[in-house]
Amino acid sequence: MAHPAHDHHDHDHGHAGHAHGHGHGHSHGHGGHSPGGHGHAHGPVDTGDWRYAVALVVNLAFVACEFGAGLFSGSTALLADAGHNLSDVLGLAMAGGAAVLARRAAGKQLTYGFGKATILAALANALLLIFACGAIAFEAVQRLSEPAPVQSGVVMIVAGIGFVINLATALLFMRDQHSDLNARGAYLHMMADAAVSIGVVVAGGIILLTGWSILDPLVSIVIVAVILWGTWGLLKDSVGLAMDAAPASVDVAAVRAALAGLPGVTAVHDLHVWGLSTTQTALTAHLVHERGDPRALLQEAQTVARSRFGIGHTTLQLETDVMPDCPDC
Secondary structure, rough: OOOHHHHHOOOOEEEEOOOOOOOOOOOOOOEEOOOOOEEOOOOOOOOOOOHHHHHHHHHHHHHHHHHHHHHOOOOOOHHHHHHHHHHHHHHHHHHHHHHHOOOOOOOOOOOOOOOOHHHHHHHHHHHEEEEEEEEHHHHHHHHHHHOOOOOHHHHHHHHHHHHHHHHHHHHHHHOOOOOOOHHHHEEEEEEHHHHHHHHHHHHHHHHHHHHHOOOHHHHHHHHHHHHHHHHHHHHOOOOHHHHOOOOOOHHHHHHHHOOOOOOOOEEEEEEEEOOOOOOEEEEEEEEEEEOOOHHHHHHHHHHHHHHHHHEEEEEEEEEEOOOOOOOOO
16 A cells, blocks of 8 residues: 555556665665556455454444353353453454555555554454453452352353354454454454353353353363464464564565576565565565566566565566675675
8 A cells, every 4th residue: 555546456666776886785876767667466455344343243242242141140151251252342343443444545654554553453452362361361260269150051052152153253254364464363263262152062061960160260261271372373473564574474585586586687685575464565675687678577576576475565676786795685
């Protein structure tokens, strides 16, 4: 989203320049824009705003019902799961809001647009889940020392309904889980919720048959473990993207090798790859090349970046000399 006139489109920029040997790796004279250096691959990003809205409404209604049922039945597991689901609702709200922001055009100062909001939402969602884990674990540990009677029939019914809702919500995001970090977060959380709901149903059945109320807080601790397991990857990836790291799906060494292997390219330096949002990736690089057709080289480099690595926003500078003190050449 680097230009307001082309919101949600991939951008490729090529600059054909000549290095004049000023002794600094970034001191390159720009010979102007190559006529073939700019290309736009029109591929709008489906942020799936309606999915977040549907998931938000349905899950918020269920949280209210589950919380009330937890109080009525005396089940810590239901209360814990309600707290977890509430954190998911807040996470969905942040992810959906970020998706709406990501559709806005770039502004005078925000030249890349609002795509970074999706990364910040993913990071906030991960931190929120960790906080929820702490609260759930604290309550569960206290209940271990003082198990309370539980109305297991109510627990089983409510948890069963929760399983259906969580599984249906997860399926809304399954298609885009590998291409959008926020969609992946929503999918993982809802699938974890579905698994936890099944666990609560089983625990409720055992309590109904045996009267072992201590299973209720034990299930709550299992819920915490499941949440933390699913949240770690989301936290690591969102922190990386917030630090402008290359997305986990992009092998930077392979990108460098692919660009270096283009016909006429003798060196690649100042290569940078980072996430503009949870779905868009940007690349900048200087390509040192033998004299030839710069337009053909730029076109091929942009095509390789887009087709092989899913990088839709590329800015490339071509040079005909290797800078003598360039550390990356």
